[in-house]
Amino acid sequence: MTDVPPSSSHGTRCAGDVRQPSAGVLSLIIVHHLNNSRSQRILWMLEELQLPYDIRFYRRDPQTMFAPPELKRVHPLGKSPILEDTDGPDGDPIILVETGAICEYLVEKAGGRLGPPADPLGALRYRQFLHYAEGSVMPALFAKLVASRVPLLGRLAAKRVQPMIDVHLDYVEQELARRQWFAGDTMSAADIMMSFPLEAARARAGLAEGRPATVAWLDRIHGRPAYQAALAKGGEYAFSKPS
Known part of the structure; x- marks a missing residue:
């Protein structure tokens, strides 16, 4: 699925730019990272797990907001995130797409950290x-974004999608009112996966209206040192700011 672009963009990093790892650290993981996209979650997860990694930066086309064609040289889908690991299963290199699959892979690679709680x-x-x-x-959320870009009829369609979004946001609010994190008492990869849609909803779909538990959860994740470190390394990511 195409990433939801923000309403504005800035910065100067270009497709294929590489940020080198810290001196003396051998990085086995490369994240192919698109500005203002789902791939920010992978940077955050790697920071939480303290796994060494490199970043290759790609920028959206300023007119279409699509990912650049250079990503297709890495994977046929040409979508971000793409994770390369030169030390994959059995020591063989792998290239992996889909944020959820990447998160599950990193949980396994880190020995279960950020994985499911022990209780069933x-x-x-x-x-x-x-x-x-x-x-x-x-x-x-994506249906609302696409509809809102079509004059008149599209805006009317976007209004029809909002009640469906509200059902999801109200459900999330009920869950977070019961516990601090989505799976239980500690943060997990489930929270990392939920960050992008809820950040996008706050920016575009009125999440902050009457949903204090969800807003508090967003404040908690944004205050985490690993989240802030990922922001500093990943560059442009407009969704971390309230609209």
């Missing part, structure tokens, strides 16, 4: 929200 119900919540982010919330 928490593990089910973890699995549900890991897939709910892209399977349910993002399609509704």
Whole structure:
């Protein structure tokens, strides 16, 4: 699915720019990172897991807001995020797409850190929200974005989509009113997966109206040192700011 672009963009990094790892650190992971996109979650997750990595930067076309063709040289889909690991399973290199699949892979690579809680119900919540982010919330948000760009009739269609979005946001609010994190008492990859749709919803779909538990959750993730480190390394990401 195409990433939801923000309303404005800035910065100067170009496709294929590489940020080198810290001196003395051997990086086995490369993140092909598109500005203002889902791939910001992968940087955050790598920071939380303290796994060394490099970043290759790509910029959206300023007119279409699509990813540049250079990404197709890495993977046929040409979508970000793309993760390369020169030390994949059995020591073989791998190239992996889809944010959820990448998150699950990194949990395994890190020995289960940020994985599901030990209790069965928490593990089910973890699995549900890991897939709910892209399977349910993002399609509704994307439908509103696409519709709103079509004059008149599109704007009317966008208004019809908003009630569907509100159903999702109200459900999320109920869940976060019961616990600090989506799976239980500690942060997990499920929270990282949910960050992008909820940040996009705050920017575009009125999330902040009457949903204090969700806003508090956003404040918690934005205050984490790993989140801030990922922002500093990843560059332009407008969704981290309230609209």
